[in-house]
Amino acid sequence: MIWNTNKxxxxxxxxxxxxxxxxxxxxTYVYHNVxxxxxxxxxxxxxxxDIRTIDDIVKLPFTTKQDLRDNYxxxxxxxxxxxxxxVHASSGTTGNPTIVGYTRRDLSxxxxxxxxxxxxxxxxxDDTFSVSYGYGLFTGGLGAHYGVENLGATVIPASTGNTEKHVRLIRDLHITGIACTPSYALYLAEVVEKMGIKKEELGLRIGAFGAEPWTENMRQEIQERLGLKGYNIYGLSEIMGPGVSYECQEQHGSHINEDHFFPEIIDPETLEPLPYGKTGELVFTTLTKEGMPLLRYRTKDLTSLMDGECPCGRTNVRxxxxxxRSDDMLIIRGINVFPSQVESVILGMKEFEPQYLLVVDRVNNLDTLQVQVEVRKDxxxxxxxxMLNLKKTLSDKLKSVLSISADxxxxxxxxxxxxQGKSKRVWDKRVLV
Ligand code: ADP
Ligand code: K
Ligand code: ZN
Structure with missing residues (x-):
């Protein structure tokens, strides 16, 4: 169903x-008020x-996370x-949290x-939806909570923690949907399995997963283990919180609510705008925000905008x-490595749990990458x-994808x-060297 065909x-x-x-x-508003x-x-x-049409946006200054910190x-x-x-705050994944205030209209x-x-x-x-993002300063919990209520579904504010009780609630209250990080969804699946409960007994239908990067292989894994369909939800507190973009039934890219959040993709080095289809840094301008409006905010998230119509009927760009994130990208011996590349390889092999850690170090002036990965019980x-064979198979696959060898x-x-929240999958020890 399309909630607001008008927009x-x-x-x-x-x-x-x-x-x-x-x-x-x-x-005009920020000029007079900020x-x-x-x-x-x-x-x-x-x-x-000087700003007359949306094309004039390129004349405006960028805003960075550092600007927010300087004006904390x-x-x-x-x-x-x-x-x-x-008031909410960003999770502070990459430094001090930033503080965001909302007016009543922003919240609506x-x-x-x-x-x-x-x-x-x-x-x-008719759905009952469990919100298992953390409640509190983090935007995930309350953001999803009020969205579910506004739609008219029943919200169960489960938050994270106390997972066995949560599993029983899912079963007993006929909870049909869950909003959480993909990491928490996996953890939940493990607890369900440990409790000896079948996914069919749970009756979960829909998952709204986001707040951290996740791969297609991770989607398959979670869907298989929890028996639901998992949809991407993207957002960030500086711009609003979850709900900036979302997947439709096509699950082919996430539609941006661009009547409120105007997207651009730029080259993070030259700051030049990039055309549809090119990967770069995502930049947002909050078109309607009153509390803390931002001009051309550099998210550091790397993605591309998709051209063309979506069969679902929505015209919002995907x-x-x-x-x-640009700061998640590891440069190891001069080669760019993303944790998501490693995730894809690991989740593509049935022998491994979707649990891994990348340890980066520098030994004798040479960068090293160790990939720790959990083998499935069976x-x-x-x-x-x-075990040696398994190790070699994974090493070879990683080498072909990353173009560097990993231990x-x-x-x-x-x-x-x-x-249970955003996972931490990289330990870069080089900063200490
Ligand atoms: P922090 O930047 O401190 O983590 P937030 O809690 O506001 O603060 O998290 C927003 C960030 O989370 C985004 O900029 C992005 O990096 C990540 N994120 C959110 N949703 C998704 C998603 N669906 N896929 C990938 N990354 C996401
Ligand atoms: K107030
Ligand atoms: Zn669509």
Whole structure:
């Protein structure tokens, strides 16, 4: 079902016209209410009148995470404190958290875009949805929560932790959908299996998975083990939270709610805009935000925008799955390596659990990569020959995908620490050298 055909199925011309109007208003708004943007624009000799259509967006200054840190906590806030009704913070995956204040209108737009996502997954008022993102400063929990309520489905605010109780709730309350990180979904699957409960007894139908990069192989794995269909949801607290983009039934790219969040892809080195189909850094301008509106915010997330129509009927532009963050990218002996590449290889082999850790170090001035990976119970044996063969098979596959060799370390079942939120899959020790 399409939640808002008015906004999700506009012609491209109508959309661009709407975006242009909203951008004009936004620029005037930040010029008058955010000294940071006013002085940036003055330095560039730019006045709000110079912005007339959405194409003029390239004239505007970028905003970086560092700008948010330099103006911590409320420096980029446009609305007065009396209008702010809620505050969230980013998870701080890559440094100090950034603080985001929302007005009542911001929150209602957030619920609206979340409802669009959930509808695209097939959630209806008859569903019971468990929100198992962390509740609190993190946007995942409350963001998904109000989206489910706004749609009219029943929300179970399970959060993370206490997973056995959660599994019983899923079964007893006939919970049909779950929103969580892919890491938590895997962990949940393990707990379900350990409790001896069959996935059919659970009756889960839909998963809204996001907050961290995940691969197609990971999707297959989770779907198989939990017996549901897993859909991507993407977002970030600086822009809103979850609900910035979402997969439809086609599961071929995620539609961006671009009437609210205008996307661009840039080359992270030259900062030049890149055309559809080219991978680069995703940049967002919040077209309608009141609390903390941002101009051309550099997300550091690497993806591309997809051209062409989607068979689902939505016309909102789609983005491909996030490859990783530009600062997740490891440069090992001069070669770019993404953890997601390793994940794809590991999950493509039936002998391994989807649990791994990349350890990067520098020995005698040479970068080293160790890939620790957990062997599945059924394949873990005392037979040295078999284990050596398995190790060699994985090493060869990694080498062909990464173009560098990695030292594979086979780990016993259940030896890698499980994550309930965003997982940490890289340990780069070189910073200490
Ligand atoms: P932090 O940047 O501190 O982790 P957030 O909690 O706001 O702060 O998380 C937003 C980030 O999470 C995004 O910029 C992106 O890197 C990642 N993320 C969110 N959803 C997805 C997704 N569906 N796929 C890949 N990465 C995602
Ligand atoms: K207030
Ligand atoms: Zn679609």
């Amino acid at each position: 999700e199925c506009m012609s491209r011309e109508q959309m661009r016209e709407l975006q242009g109007k909203r951008l004009q208003k936004l620029v 000294p940071f943007y006013r002085s940036r624009m003055q330095e560039m000799d730019l006045s709000p009148d 906590p409320y420096g980029l806030q446009a609305a007065p404190p009396s209008e702010i009704v809620r 737009i957030w619920s609206e875009v979340m409802s669009r996502c959930l509808s695209a997954y097939g959630v209806t008022r 983005m491909t799955p996030i490859m990783g 394949f873990f044996t005392d037979d040295m020959g078999a 594979v370390k086979l780990m016993e079942p259940n030896s890698i620490v499980r994550s």
